[in-house]
Amino acid sequence: MQIEVTINDKLVTWDVANDEFLADTLRVHGLLSVKKACETSCCGLCTVWIEGKPMLSCSILSSRVHGKKVTTIEGVPKAAEEFAQVLSAEGAEQCGFCSPGFIMNVLAMKNELVNPSEEEIIHYLTGNLCRCTGYMGQLRAVKTYLGVK
Template sequence: MQIEIILNSKKVALDVKNDEFLADTLRKHGVSSVRKGCDTACCGLCTVWIEEKPTLSCATLSIRANGKNITTIEGLQKEAEEFAKVLVAEGADQCGFCSPGFVMTVLAMKRELKNPTEEEIIHYLTGNLCRCTGYLGQLRAIKKYLEVV
C-alpha cells in the first residue's frame, strides 16, 4: 500500500507493507540515522518526531504515519549540531550509535520543558540507552545545553 508523509518538510510517497514499522520504512527510504538496537522498543535509537513529539519508530506501524509530519535528525541539522558541540565539549560523546535517537529526544525536551529539574531531565530520557557511558557526561552536557544549573 502507498502512504504519504511529510519527511523533514518534504512530501514523500512510500510503498509499505501492512505490518511494516516506520523505522524499517525510513531506513528503506535512505534515512540512515534511524536505527534499531533492541527489538523491544526500549532503547530509543529509533526515535523520530511524529507531529513534533518524540516517538519510537520501531514500534509505530508505517501506516499510522500516513499524512503526518515526520522529523528525523536530518531535518534538524543546525539544532543537532549545536547540541553535539556541547556533548563533545563535555566529553560525553562515545561511539555515536545511540546519538541520533538521544539527540532527537533532547531537542524535543528543550522544546517541551522550560527549566527542567535534573529529575525531570532523567525522567524524560529514561527510554534512551547508551552502552558506552555512565550518563553523567551526557547529563552535564544536557544541563549546559539547556542552561539548567
C-alpha cells in the same frame, strides 16, 4: 499500501507493507540515522518526531503516519549539530551509535520543558540507552545545553 507523509518538510509517497514498521521504512528510504537495536522498544535509538513529539519508530506501523509530519535528525541539522558540540565538549560522546535518537529526545525536551529540574531531565531521557557512557557526561551536556544549573 501507499502512504503520503511529510518527511523532514518534504512530502513523499511511499509504498509500504501492512506490517512494516516506520524505522524500517525510513532506513529503506535512506534515513540511516534511524536505527533499531533492542527489538523491544526500550533503547531510544529509533526516536523520531511525529507531529513534533518524540516517538519510537520501531513501534509504529508506517501506515500510522499517513498524512502526518515525521522529522528525523536529518531534518534538524543545525540544532543537532549545536547539541552534538556540547555533548562532545562535555566528554559525553563515545561511539555515537545512540546519538541520533538521544539528540532527537534532547531537542524535543528543549521544545517541551521550561527550565527542567535534573529529575525531570532524567525522567524524560529514561528510555535512551547508551552502552559506552556512565550517563553523567550526558546529563552534564543536557544541563549545559538547556542552561540548567
